[in-house]
Each structure stands twice: as C-alpha cells, then as structure tokens.
C-alpha cells in the first residue's frame with residue numbers, strides 16, 4: 088500500500104510540473120545568470136518606435152537611427168528599408184546615408200509586422216563661404232547664458248554640428264550654441280558642420296552690469312527693444328539700473344515697476360533676490376512678447392537697493408545697525424520718499440529718474456504679507472491674477488514716505504504696492520498675467 092501511495096504522489100508532482108510549462112512557440116525562456124528566476128521574453132512586441140520621426144540631413148551626411156521595443160520583447164528580426172535609395176539608403180544597423188536632395192521614408196519593421204517611420208529630408212551640403220552666423224551683436228555679459236549662436240546655412244542642412252570656443256577661460260559654448268561669458272576678454276566661437284565647412288564669430292565678453300541683472304542686461308545687448316538705463320550708483324558704488332522695453336506700437340504711456348527696495352524682506356536670508364530674479368524674467372517676457380505692451384513702454388527696476396540685497400546682513404528696521412532691508416547707510420528707502428527726507432543716495436537717484444521718466448502707472452513689488460495696497464483697479468487685478476488675499480484699497484502710505492505713495496501723489500497716477508504671499512509663491516506666469524492685465528486696463532485711458 089505504501090509503495091502505491093508514493094507512485095501516485097510522484098505522478099501528481101510530475102504532471103503538475105508539465106501543466107505549468109508553456110509550450111507556446113512565441114515564447115522562449117531566458118534564464119538570468121544572476122538569479123535562478125525565469126523571465127518570459129515575447130517574440131511579438133506590441134510596437135516598435137524609432138528615436139526620430141523627422142530628420143533633416145545634408146547630402147553625404149550619415150545618421151544612425153535607433154529604436155525602442157516594449158520590455159521583455161525580442162522579435163525574430165528587425166529590418167530597415169528606404170522608400171527611395173536614390174535619396175537615402177539605410178543599413179541593417181539603421182545607418183541612414185543621405186544621397187541626393189529630396190524626401191524619403193525610412194521604415195523599421197519587426198518580424199511580426201510592427202513598424203515605425205522616420206521622414207528624412209535631404210538638403211544640399213553646406214558650402215564654404217555660404218554659411219553665415221547671423222547674430223547682430225557679439226557682446227556677452229559674464230555669467231549670462233542668454234546668448235545663442237544663430238546661423239543661416241543658405242538652404243543647406245547639417246544635422247551634426249559642433250561649437251568650439253578658442254578660450255574657455257573667457258567664454259564657454261554648449262553643444263547647441265549657447266555662449267556663457269566666463270571673464271572679460273575676447274574669444275572666437277567656431278561652428279563646424281558635418282562636411283568640415285565652418286564659420287567663426289568673435290565674441291567680446293563684458294562685465295558691465297549689476298551681477299544680479301545678468302539676464303536682463305544680456306537681453307538688452309541682443310534685443311533692440313530693450314535698453315538698459317544707468318541712473319546712478321549705490322553708496323557702495325554698485326550700478327543702479329533700469330530696463331526699458333518698448334512694443335510694436337507708438338509709445339504713449341509709461342508703466343514703471345520696481346523691485347527689492349528692501350534687500351531683505353521678512354522671510355529668510357536675502358529674500359529680495361527672489362524679487363530681482365522675477366524682475367529679470369519679466370524683462371525677458373516683454374522682450375519676447377512685445378505685442379503685450381500695446382502702446383505702453385515698460386520700465387523695470389529689478390533692484391532699487393543693490394547693497395542691501397547683495398551684501399546686507401539683516402532685516403532690521405531703520406536703526407544704526409540696519410543693513411539689508413535698509414541701505415548700506417542704514418536707511419529704509421521705503422520710508423525715505425517724502426519732503427525733508429531723501430536721505431539715501433539710492434532714493435535721490437530714483438527720485439531724479441522718476442522726474443525724467445514720468446510714470447503713468449506704477450507698481451512696487453515686495454514680500455510676504457499676501458496683500459496689495461493702493462489703486463483699487465490694480466488691487467483687484469492682484470487678487471484675481473496672483474491670488475493675493477487682502478487688499479488695502481486707496482491706502483498709499485504717502486505721509487510715511489512709501490515709494491508708491493510718493494509716485495501716486497507726485498505724478499497723480501494709479502499706483503500700488505504688491506506683497507507676494509511667500510518666496511515660493513512668486514510664479515512667473517501669474518506675475519505676467521497680472522502685469523498684462525494692468526496694461527490692458529490703462530493703455531487706452533488718457
């Protein structure tokens with residue numbers, strides 16, 4: 088009896104083992120050497136995908152395509168074909184060779200019929216002397232990476248290109264032609280194409296602006312709509328800068344925006360820099376979107392108090408040790424804009440700037456009280472576009488020496504003070520929607 092039980096048990100175990108084996112011919116079993124687990128690899132992938140769906144090459148240029156398959160799939164075969172071998176051929180390994188001008192489809196196909204197509208356009212090869220670098224200026228500010236090499240191949244194409252700097256200690260260049268100024272001096276950037284044709288541009292690296300404004304300054308060097316205005320120097324000799332941006336239409340109004348009158352706000356170490364950064368982004372935004380300006384010119388002062396923002400030590404209110412929120416000479420500029428005051432050099436410089444560039448609309452940006460003060464229409468915009476909670480409408484703080492109150496009374500214009508919620512809540516998209524809304528409100532009114 089015992090022997091029979093054993094026989095039956097063996098029979099059960101053996102048949103169970105066969106039951107769990109899969110005889111589907113579409114699967115092979117691959118054992119991983121590192122572990123004893125067995126993984127299923129399908130020979131019928133659900134898709135195949137080329138790394139490019141479009142490609143432009145010059146005659147004679149080569150490009151190696153690659154593809155992706157779903158995990159744990161390995162078709163019996165993968166084949167590349169060209170729809171017109173006179174225009175471009177493709178090798179077994181996906182190397183496309185451009186032969187003559189035209190458009191061709193390169194297809195990759197698996198043994199189970201899945202495919203992916205790349206449309207290859209073949210243009211003429213670049214010719215010596217006909218490749219032009221088209222940048223209209225060649226100045227690059229130290230630390231800025233807003234200068235990109237632009238070029239015209241005169242109807243030719245070159246997928247492969249390299250950029251090289253003759254002096255990396257002066258200027259670096261990325262693989263897509265973005266030049267970063269490293270130190271003052273000159274360097275030659277060479278663009279080289281697949282067939283050896285090359286073109287050069289000499290760039291002059293300058294170090295002329297307030298360090299925090301490298302982006303805005305570089306844009307002013309590249310873009311004719313943007314002008315940097317130097318309106319004075321701080322107590323420690325730092326440059327006081329404004330950036331003026333004009334649109335497509337004739338300018339009839341001036342919208343002035345100021346940032347970082349307090350180098351330190353109340354949140355953390357040197358948080359005025361967050362505001363300066365947003366100001367630089369706003370310069371870039373209006374340089375790229377001039378139609379949004381309507382008939383206004385925008386003047387942005389990214390940093391009213393550069394000493395406090397860059398080298399300040401605390402956010403103390405005005406006292407003999409206050410430097411950060413206050414200027415190097417311990418003055419809170421946002422209490423300094425009233426008759427009998429104007430004690431800070433920076434305050435006086437900006438007062439004189441305002442005399443010259445009279446504001447039709449004015450906004451001063453701060454943090455972090457989550458509120459707006461001043462002209463009701465601007466407060467309403469701040470609530471709907473930035474989401475600021477409180478609004479102190481028609482409160483201007485003029486008698487306290489607030490800058491925006493001074494502008495409001497002196498130039499009789501709509502004026503507001505914006506306090507963002509916190510440093511993390513300064514969202515560029517919200518800010519330009521807000522400033523665009525203000526432009527739309529005031530650009531037509533007399």
Ligand SMILES: [Zn+2]
Nearest residue numbers: 349352453454
């Ligand atoms: Zn403030």
